[in-house]
Amino acid sequence: MSGNELKYIEKVFESNYIAPLGEYVNKFEDSIKNYTGTKNALAVTSGTAAIHLALRVLGIDKGDDVLASTFTFIGSVNAILYQGANPVFIDSDKESWNLSPKLLNKYLCECDKKPKALIVTHLYGQCADIEKIANICNLHGVYLIEDAAESLGATYNGRHTGTFGDFGIYSFNGNKILTTSGGGMLVSPNKDWIDKAKFYSTQAKEPFIHYEHEEYGYNYRMSNVLAAIGVGQMEVIEERVQKKREIFKWYKEFLKNCDEVEFMPELDNSRGNRWLTAMIFKKSDYNEIMKALEQVNVESRPLWKPMHMQKLFKNNKAIVDGTSEELFKKGLCVASSTTMNKGDVQMICDVIKDNLI
Known part of the structure; x- marks a missing residue:
């Protein structure tokens, strides 16, 4: 803990606005946007939840192929299974220990069934060769999701990991460089996608005074208490x-x-x-x-x-x-x-x- 977390938590309690949302959720999202340069951010319960929302918004469905780094933590790929899709794993390169652009491009040039998306992990906080990977995905029409769960603060050519793809995700689990005890953030340059992810993350409630539902959603939004911790953490x-x-x-x-x-x-x-x-x-x-x-x-x-x-x-x-x-x-x-x-x-x-x- 950096020192100000308890002060901000006390302010949350003084406001009597504990969960699910509140002032500090907005402040935490703003701090991530200001730090990384991303245009839109959504605070959620975990990095895995953020990946799941990204896949749902992108229309990944049963039977679709989704590429992923093989050298990673299982949280990076579990969400593929949540959507009933098929993980297809790509090996690392020796230059970064992260996903190999060479193997990625080779597969995309030769595969019979085009994958819908790629989830690339920035392993142990070190950057993948993300510019090459982004260019390959763009060339082949594959959505790019950056798993930057471990790499908040890492940059490639001065640009933060998590901001090169269609979506990026960060994790604030207990062992990460920044922790809210548990939590995650979904970021994207596309405001409509983040708005849709927010809709899904709050049980897909339609805009009525009563509870009206046309789609199913999830209980994925971060609490005001945890966000207050995140605001304090972002200061350091x-x-x-x-x-x-x-x-x-x-x-x-x-x-x-x-x-x-x-x-x-x-x-x-x-x-x-x-x-x-x-x-x-x-x-x-x-x-x-x-x-x-x-x-x-x-x-x-x-x-x-x-x-x-x-x-x-x-x-x-x-x-x-x-x-x-x-x-x-x-x-x-x-x-x-x-x-x-x-x-x-x-x-x-x-x-x-x-x-x-």
């Missing part, structure tokens, strides 16, 4: 990004002579938020390093298991070249809390070095 977003990037630099400094360690790359002309510091070990077993870190009460996690390797998606189409499988086999996310200091990082790096082959 740049400080958070700078601290995350500083933590990453400390890891690089203390592990600079370890040829065994390779960090997640950052594309030229981009600035990731380094939400998590991610690395791979060329020969060492990351499980042994995890165990050693646990002994000193430091949590770490393997990189995401690719979606095409999950039993849930065993029958889904995947365009892969082994990149994400290799990263999953060798990779680890290490502690990256903004409460850490340089000494904490040095201690963690000493444990890592002591357990390398």
Whole structure:
């Protein structure tokens, strides 16, 4: 917490306007618009809800194909299933660990059934090659949804992730760079689409004094209380990004002579938020390093298991070249809390070095 969250929550309670909407929902949406440069924003209950609304507004329906990054968290693709659509997974490239524009273009040039949309994840806060990806989608008439759940504050050529596509989404879950304990934001340059998403997010109530419904909707709007937390958090977003990037630099400094360690790359002309510091070990077993870190009460996690390797998606189409499988086999996310200091990082790096082959 940054300091002003409690003050804003107290103002919410003083107003006696707790949920589902209120002054701070509007303020939170405005703060995201002002920070990212997006034209329209909608505060919702989660990043997954935001993706679901985007798919619904774009008319994604049963039997449609939707492309998605395979190297991601399942929340990025669950909403495809909510709509009865079929996920088609695209592998990563080595240059960014994010979705490969080369594989994407190859598939779109050769596929028999054109996908309706692509959900591309900006993994661990690092930018995908988003300009190339956006151009490919535009060329092939495929809607682009940016999953920027992990990358608030990341930019490509000075432009914020989440603002290149037809829709962008952010997440404010408890582990994100900005948290409202739970929540998300849907953004788009298209006001009509955001208005439609707002309609669906509030149970698709028609504009009558009584409850009139012609379509089904969802209970997806963020509460005024959580939005108040978000407003306080947004006041320090740049400080958070700078601290995350500083933590990453400390890891690089203390592990600079370890040829065994390779960090997640950052594309030229981009600035990731380094939400998590991610690395791979060329020969060492990351499980042994995890165990050693646990002994000193430091949590770490393997990189995401690719979606095409999950039993849930065993029958889904995947365009892969082994990149994400290799990263999953060798990779680890290490502690990256903004409460850490340089000494904490040095201690963690000493444990890592002591357990390398």
